[in-house]
Amino acid sequence: MNAADNSNIVKTEEDVWHFHGGIKLPGHKQMSTQTPIARVPASKRYVIPLNQHKGAEGEIIVATGDRVLKGQMLARPHGLISAAIHAPVSGTVIEIAEHRFPHPSALPGLCIVIENDFQSEWIERKPVAGDYINMSSHDLRTIIRDAGIVGLGGASFPTAVKQTEVGIDTLILNGVECEPYISCDDMLMRERADEIIKGLQIIAHIIRAKTCVVAIEDNKPEAITAVTSAVKHSGSSTIKVQRVSTIYPSGGERQLIKVITGKEVPVNGLPSDIHVLCHHVATSYAIYKAVFEAEPLISRIVTVTGRGVQSPQNLEVDIGTAIQDCIEFCGGYKKEAQSLIMGGPMMGLTLDTDQLPVIKSTNCLLVSAGIDITLPSSENHMPCIRCGKCVDVCPANLLPQQLYWFSGSKHYDRAIEYNLFDCIECGCCAYVCPSQIPLVQYYRHAKSDIWEQERERKKSDIARERHERRLERLEKQKQEREARLKKKREALSKNKHSRDTEMEKKKALIADALARVKKKRSKQNIKLRNTENLTAEQQQKIKEADARREQMKQQGK
């Protein structure tokens, strides 16, 4: 190679910025980089959890018994921050039920279970390929969203949501991979650098980035060489490959941004606030697959490593494959195997079983054995001697030992004041602590307590509000009722009055009428009984009748 070949590499480390703190860790990466990426053979059964990403679960669009094709969408994104999931193989949906999957809570979640028919029958695909250059950012984001792509560095944040095309100057592709043992990104860059760079160009097109930087730690010379030649091959003049010194956690988004740009993402802010967007190399590869091959995110590279596994290596695994199958593919556990960790030794999650599926964020399956990884006992640690080693290594420049103090004594308001929520839980402080205090555990505990309190407060706020509103409502009802009653009473009393007058009137009328009648009668008195011109015989008859009436009256008595 001559000097011109290296024009894309920033060789010197003097011009790289540094973040505060960090630690040097033994890499143990060559353990799993001796063989090329192997493909795990298809399994019979795939368990695909709905909750593999940040945000809302997708909306299931298949039913039990349905035949699905490879790459077919099983659940579509629901809401803004959500991701689709797809069938990794063709087969039948045999169950949609709750199953356990790798998650810190260790709780089961809704999963779609597919039985493989081993036909490998793809759904119809129409790759955009090179035509993406003529497509709008919005349409490309839709492709990425529909392909179920999430950040594959570990955070699993739906990728398309991050890709704003407004005001991004620098696109950083994170190939740092700072945690010990993990080598999946390293191997991906070594073997598929061209695809990664094409993916990078797609992202750059979407967000209209002015410059792109691929950041790779200097302990991966092969990856740096591969990516550099891929950049050269792409003919792009805006992509730069930058070597980053191997200090954990330089792969943390905020730390890497500081190293590359010298700028800091503001507290409570996003990288876009300082015109930077950060994506992971594996995410870039997934975007390439989605655009150039119309293949959704149905597989990923997983490092299976550690002293507890027979033959450590990198595997290409379909999402939903049982972890057990991956370990078995690597020769199974050694006798001395002690614990199974998903992720790296610094931030990974210990699993209590291998009967769980590989999910989108499964970058590493680390099987520890005795000496290489010690699981600290959390109960019997020494008291803090305030040595301040944690302060020196904290990449967020916090005071971990003060946070420990406030978290332990539940002075949460003080912990928040000391920026507890800027802790990225990288574990540097706990790593260097001579008293072996599980500091990160204290912070996590404090954080979840505070969230819980916040939720409680919100809940009680709502309850109080509801109570107040109820009181208000009752008061209003009472007032209304009173008002109504008053009105009624008023109306009633008014009515009585009017009724009285009416009665008087009526009485007067009646009296009048009677008076009139009397008058009339007295006037017409003579005429009333037309008996004057009667014959004697008739008068006799009347007399008899009267006498009979009198007699009947007498008898009636």
Place this chain on the structure above:
Amino acid sequence: MLFSKADAPHLTTSSDVQSLMLKVVYALIPGSIAMFWFFGWGVLFNLVIAISVSLIAEAAMLRLRRRPVMPALSDGSALVTACLLALALPPLAPWWLTTIASVFAIVVAKHLYGGLGFNPFNPAMVGYVVVMISFPREMTFWTLPMGVAEGWPGFIDTVSLVFGLGAADSPGIDAVTMATPIDTLKAQVNLEYDIAYVRAHRVYGELFGTVTGVGWEWINGLYLLGGIWLIRQRVIDIRLPLSFLISLVLISNFFAVFDYASYSSALFHSFSGGTMLAAFFIITDPVSASTTPKGRIIYAAGIATVTYVIRTWGGYPDGIAFAVLLMNMTVPLLDHYTRPRTYGVAERRE
């Protein structure tokens, strides 16, 4: 396969409190040997008495506080306190003086405040100051250093002086003790003699050796070496000794340049008395020091300043113990006002 569960991180360093404390003790060894060489058996007695009393006191307090005894006893913190105290006390200090100082350091200064990690004051310095104030005469029982007059007394004489046995046949305490160079110089300067005159004096002159004082230059030099090893071993934070020494040099130079005759040079201040012991072993006690990077610089500079003031104008021979305790009091304040700027928090522009 066990599938054991634990919270991240799953890696830790091999360093622990015990190894940190033991490294501090190892780093003290060269200086202690020099001290033994120049000041005799008394140094060894001090160490033996202080260590045994401290460990017993520590065990008793742990028992009383119903804490597991062995893990805490083996952490080495009481051992370090005892060593520092023993090396700070005069070699002919009577046994009860060392005992009182040790008991006070462990029982009152350490355990009554909550034990390791919770004591606001440096225990060794609390023990030292208690006996310094209570028994000022006994605190001047420094043997004649090797190479001055007849040097330090023999083993039997030392035993009888330290344990108060057979005092009748042993040489009187005054015959084998002498004030330290710092003390002598201050007393003479207060009598309006200038420094050059004192250093060339018929009686006192012998005491000052080639650089700062017979034995003291060696002892300080070896503590400095031990301290550098501790920094390389990442046991202590370089900010503390560096800030302390730079401040002491700057202040003493300022006055020495201003008035050469009555203010000792920076070299004298750096290599006499307990300067190097303080710089690398005493002020670096993490528990009672400030924990923030900036706070530590201010803390150490403060100790240097107060030390210089007491050494030069105060009534006590060496001011380090008082300076340390005074600055211990400022630690909560320092910690509060020197918090580092968290990542992403904009610098204050006002």
